[in-house]
Amino acid sequence: MTTRHEHWIDGRSQPPASGAWMPTLDPATREPGDDFAAGGPADVSRAVAASDVAWRGWAARSPAERGAVLHAIADAIETDTDTLMRLERACTGKVPAQLRLEVDMSVAYFRYYAGVVRAAGQGSVIEQGAGVHTYTRYEPYGVVGVITPWNLPLNQACRSLAPALAMGNAVVAKPSEFTSASTLHLARLASRAGLPDGVLNVVTGTGPQAGEALAAHPGVRRLAFTGSVATGRYLAGVAGGRLLPLTLELGGRSPIMVFADADLERAVTAAVAALAANVGQVCSATTRLLVEESVHDEMVDRIVAAVERLRPGVDFGPLITEAQYRRVLDLLAGQPGPVTGGGPYTDGPAARGLYVRPTVYARVEPTARIAREEVFGPVLVTLPFRDEAEALALADDSDYGLVAAVWSGDLARGLRLAERIEAGQVAVNGGPLTVETPFGGYRRSGYGREKGLAALYEYAQLKTVSAALR
Numbered sequence: 001m002t003t004r005h006e007h008w009i010d011g012r013s014q015p016p017a018s019g020a021w022m023p024t025l026d027p028a029t030r031e032p033g034d035d036f037a038a039g040g041p042a043d044v045s046r047a048v049a050a051s052d053v054a055w056r057g058w059a060a061r062s063p064a065e066r067g068a069v070l071h072a073i074a075d076a077i078e079t080d081t082d083t084l085m086r087l088e089r090a091c092t093g094k095v096p097a098q099l100r101l102e103v104d105m106s107v108a109y110f111r112y113y114a115g116v117v118r119a120a121g122q123g124s125v126i127e128q129g130a131g132v133h134t135y136t137r138y139e140p141y142g143v144v145g146v147i148t149p150w151n152l153p154l155n156q157a158c159r160s161l162a163p164a165l166a167m168g169n170a171v172v173a174k175p176s177e178f179t180s181a182s183t184l185h186l187a188r189l190a191s192r193a194g195l196p197d198g199v200l201n202v203v204t205g206t207g208p209q210a211g212e213a214l215a216a217h218p219g220v221r222r223l224a225f226t227g228s229v230a231t232g233r234y235l236a237g238v239a240g241g242r243l244l245p246l247t248l249e250l251g252g253r254s255p256i257m258v259f260a261d262a263d264l265e266r267a268v269t270a271a272v273a274a275l276a277a278n279v280g281q282v283c284s285a286t287t288r289l290l291v292e293e294s295v296h297d298e299m300v301d302r303i304v305a306a307v308e309r310l311r312p313g314v315d316f317g318p319l320i321t322e323a324q325y326r327r328v329l330d331l332l333a334g335q336p337g338p339v340t341g342g343g344p345y346t347d348g349p350a351a352r353g354l355y356v357r358p359t360v361y362a363r364v365e366p367t368a369r370i371a372r373e374e375v376f377g378p379v380l381v382t383l384p385f386r387d388e389a390e391a392l393a394l395a396d397d398s399d400y401g402l403v404a405a406v407w408s409g410d411l412a413r414g415l416r417l418a419e420r421i422e423a424g425q426v427a428v429n430g431g432p433l434t435v436e437t438p439f440g441g442y443r444r445s446g447y448g449r450e451k452g453l454a455a456l457y458e459y460a461q462l463k464t465v466s467a468a469l470r
């Protein structure tokens with residue numbers, strides 16, 4: 001039976017002002033899923049009004065008090081992991097290991113910002129000599145709009161919500177129309193955990209209806225967006241017109257660079273994981289494999305053997321929507337000659353859902369569409385290189401600059417390249433990128449930073465107070 005999910009506004013469920021609902025689909029089976037409130041300007045206005053009332057009281061609490069509520073939210077997510085995994089699975093088809101990872105990371109965001117807000121995000125005293133007392137303080141913006149995509153729905157919402165709430169803002173969140181359930185449930189859990197009414201509101205709806213209304217609402221004082229370059233460009237225009245600060249976390253086509261002296265076993269595992277994790281629907285997926293010529297063919301053989309062991313529905317899930325599925329299949333059709341994969345499943349249970357065969361193309365032209373565009377599917381391409389200079393040129397031959405990985409037995413070379421590659425974060429020999437490490441793009445991958453201490457300062461504005469004492 002289909003369940004209807006209302007908005008979450010001012011600490012309670014509220015029906016859509018229009019009375020309209022949006023259907024969803026289980027991409028693992030193509031069967032209909034739950035319905036969600038089709039929000040628009042009237043719903044957004046209600047949510048912004050609730051936030052506008054709520055944020056001052058929330059901001060007036062001490063960092064320790066806000067941190068305690070954030071810890072309670074982390075506890076609530078942890079306790080309700082199974083429900084969140086079930087809701088997320090129903091509209092994404094993700095496999096259990098991926099779902100658990102995303103819920104665990106969501107907990108980590110709240111725990112991290114619950115702790116650090118007590119020690120960071122604070123102002124300082126500026127010495128100007130006797131008779132003067134000057135200091136700075138970080139203050140919240142007030143109402144922050146957070147617009148998130150469908151690929152890691154709960155996880156990406158928490159990535160922005162935790163630092164924004166920690167700094168004393170209220171948030172109106174607009175999740176993807178395909179994957180709203182987990183963000184709605186999070187807001188319910190946050191309420192039960194002690195977050196005051198109106199501090200976190202969730203309005204569901206499409207981008208043009210609910211997203212545009214949120215970005216345009218005069219009560220919204222800051223925006224955080226995670227999603228496509230096209231929407232990011234539109235929102236940058238809106239924010240520019242309104243002189244609104246904005247974080248843009250956009251797309252990528254990230255390189256993984258492997259030298260002959262690398263630990264090839266680990267590099268193969270990393271390359272396969274980039275293709276398999278969330279079936280390649282990850283903005284930071286390093287699916288452009290640059291390999292030193294002398295080990296290229298060996299790497300490809302080992303990767304293909306590992307990729308062919310991946311099982312649909314067990315090791316990886318489906319693509320998210322029919323449109324995304326068609327787009328990836330169209331890209332594959334335009335590039336003949338994969339060494340493995342290259343199309344949909346035509347029999348077995350995977351044929352019912354939006355599953356694409358894990359695909360590897362070897363020795364593609366750097367100018368090929370498949371090598372340049374963000375695929376957002378299980379597709380790895382390889383490009384051989386002869387030396388460090390060529391590797392660097394290939395890595396940076398991209399419109400994007402989100403993430404890069406370097407594998408080499410020569411750590412100095414790894415760090416030398418890390419300094420030169422134009423990307424927001426570089427992992428050398430599998431260095432971890434976690435909640436503590438700032439995350440964001442160079443070039444068309446966006447601007448502003450999420451994660452780490454850097455994100456706290458994104459969600460606050462700095463005020464200077466100077467007092468003459470005589």
Ligand code: NAD
Nearest residue numbers: 148149150175176206207211212227228231249250251283
């Ligand atoms: P999308 O831009 O289509 O949608 C993202 C969100 O924006 C959704 O909530 C959508 O409803 C909303 N939206 C769409 N049009 C809008 C408009 N005109 N005004 C306001 N809101 C609007 O992106 P998507 O297809 O959902 O997500 C995939 C993209 O997200 C990929 O390009 C991926 O690289 C990117 N992404 C980036 C990161 C990162 O951290 N850099 C993380 C995940 C995904």
